[in-house]
Amino acid sequence: MARGEFLTVKCGECGNEQVVFSKPAxxxxxxxxxxxxxxxxxGTARFNAKVLSAVE
Ligand SMILES: [Zn+2]
Structure with a gap:
């Protein structure tokens, strides 16, 4: 995954799920x-949220 990928993450504060690029600028x-x-x-982001899955 050299180019990064899109991940669904769940915010630890409010539970919102949103799609985040794995290597954000x-x-x-x-x-x-x-x-x-x-x-x-x-490089790959440090997540402060739970990573649920990769988006296909
Ligand atoms: Zn939130």
Whole structure:
């Protein structure tokens, strides 16, 4: 998965599920509660949310 993939993650704060790129260029926030759910690292993100599945 050198190019990254899309993942469904579940926010630990509010339970919202949203699709996040696995290698985001910048931090990704929950669209519901603004919690930072994926931290940009330059590679695969550090997730602060539960990763549920990869999106096909
Ligand atoms: Zn949330």
């Amino acid at each position: 910048q931090a990704v926030e929950c669209i519901v509660c603004d919690t930072e759910i994926a931290e940009s690292t330059g």
